[in-house]
Amino acid sequence: MGNSNKKPRKDILPKTTKKLIRNEHSYLSQFSLSSFAHNLSGRSALSAVSHQTTYSVSRPWSRVSRRRWHDSTLNDPLVGAKTAWPVPYTEALFLPEFKIKGDTTEKDFEVIETISKGAFGTVYKVIRKDTNEEYALKVLSKAQIIADNAVNQVKDEVQIQSMCGHHPFIVTCPFFWQNKKQLFIVSEYMSGGEMLDLCHNYSPLPEDLVRIYIAEIALALDFLHNAGVIYRDLKLENILLDSDGHAQLIDFGLAKWLKYGARTSTICGTFQYMAPEVVSMKQYGHAVDWWSLGVVMCCLLTGEFPTPGVGESDAAPGTLPEGYSLSPAATNLLTRLLDKDPRTRLRSLLTLQGVAFFMDFNFSKARAKQLCPKEMLASYFPQGPPNVSTEKEAFQDFDGGPTNS
Incomplete structure (x- = not known):
């Protein structure tokens, strides 16, 4: 004869099973519709659940401030091949030879006079403000270089001159960089003329x-x-x-x-x-x-x-x-x-x-x-x-x- 006062037994799950269920719910929540949409915008699942701030995660790569990117972002060919390019196309064309922001910029020089004019730009005699040293500054137009299909020509120019400029009878090229519209090449100034x-x-x-x-x-x-x-x-x-x-x-x-x-x-x-x-x-x-x-x-x-x-x-x-x-x-x-x-x-x-x-x-x-x-x-x-x-x-x-x- 059974005990009528005994309460019916509940189907209690083991603690380990409950823990697995909680983990499963937590794991699935990471792949919600919102996260999937973020993944389609160019970020991986790992970046969507990373510990970055909400502001940086919610913005696409192409709009994140350039200051947040390391040098590897611009130099690594795998990272650079991503759909959302971190720099404008007219700047990326001349990388890595022409740096975007380096230790030397056009603000460090004072223009003295115009030396000559060429097909792509103008050559100026300049003085570096901190050392008072004389240089020849060549300023080239990116638009004209791209229109004439001379991108590789200009990149070869600075590569060759910077690598061979240590020869006693070749003018050295210590600085070269770019901004949004122009290229800058700084060479030694020769006072004897042509x-x-x-x-x-x-x-x-x-x-x-x-x-x-x-x-x-x-x-x-x-x-x-x-x-x-x-x-x-x-x-x-x-x-x-x-x-x-x-x-x-x-x-x-x-x-x-x-x-x-x-x-x-x-x-x-x-x-x-x-x-x-x-x-x-x-x-x-x-x-x-x-x-x-x-x-x-x-x-x-x-x-x-x-x-x-x-x-x-x-x-x-x-x-x-x-x-x-x-x-x-x-x-x-x-x-x-x-x-x-x-x-x-x-x-x-x-x-x-x-x-x-x-x-x-x-x-x-x-x-x-x-x-x-x-x-x-x-x-x-x-x-x-x-x-x-x-x-x-x-x-x-x-x-x-x-x-x-």
Whole structure:
């Protein structure tokens, strides 16, 4: 006989089962409709339930303040490939070469005067406010660079110049950055001006002085070629002079990474300095820079370009101007540099050191800047430049072909 006073037994769940149920409810609550919507906006499930503030979680990535992002956000290719880009497209195009916010900005410099104007922007002479050091500041328009498909060209320019600027005859590039609309490239300021002015004011120059300049430029070209760079725009305007008159290569806008022995086919440069293989639209290599060196040497010794001009089919290019008495050694070197066949053209520093024009010349002293062109120029022209009133010849730049090849 049962006990009628006994209450019916309840179906009590074990404590462990209750704990599992609570955990399950807690886990499912994290994947609510609201969290799922957040996930579709670009955040993972882990970020939706993280311990960040409600304000930062509720905002999409593209609208979170740039100050909240670490450097890895801009440099990591996996993070940078996400749909919500952390920086505007016009800024992301020039990363990582041109930093958005660095230690140096345009506010650190004071503009003194305008030096020159180019296709993409303007070059200014500036002074850094904290050190009073003089620099050349190139300001480029992003809109013009993008329109001309020259993004890779500009990025290669700062890469090459910053990496090769430690050479004694290449202008260094210590600072470069960007803002929303412009790129900024800061280079050393050369007080001696362009070699073009030297050529117009003093040409024809004595062979002893030309020997120093050709040696300095050849040392710079040999360094670039061994570093896997083809310069492609060697001309009097792109050779500056420092306070002692030493040659300095500037403007690497047409330079390109090209390993030694490789070839390219882009038609670019300045017409009067172009090698025949460039004009004829053939593939070419580093030998085109040595042809341009021959043109520069001819201009310094005679004040004129080689004749007939490059590209004329009636006669072989590289004929020297008439009416000038050059030494046999100088004539021989010019003939070898201006050889229209790149396979037989003089195209190495080692070969240059063995020609008669550089007999008994000390390249080690030239590399150490122990031969002062300014002093030699003053000894030959104690009364100053004889051709000051001579008007400059107009040079036309010819930029053809794709800029990224």
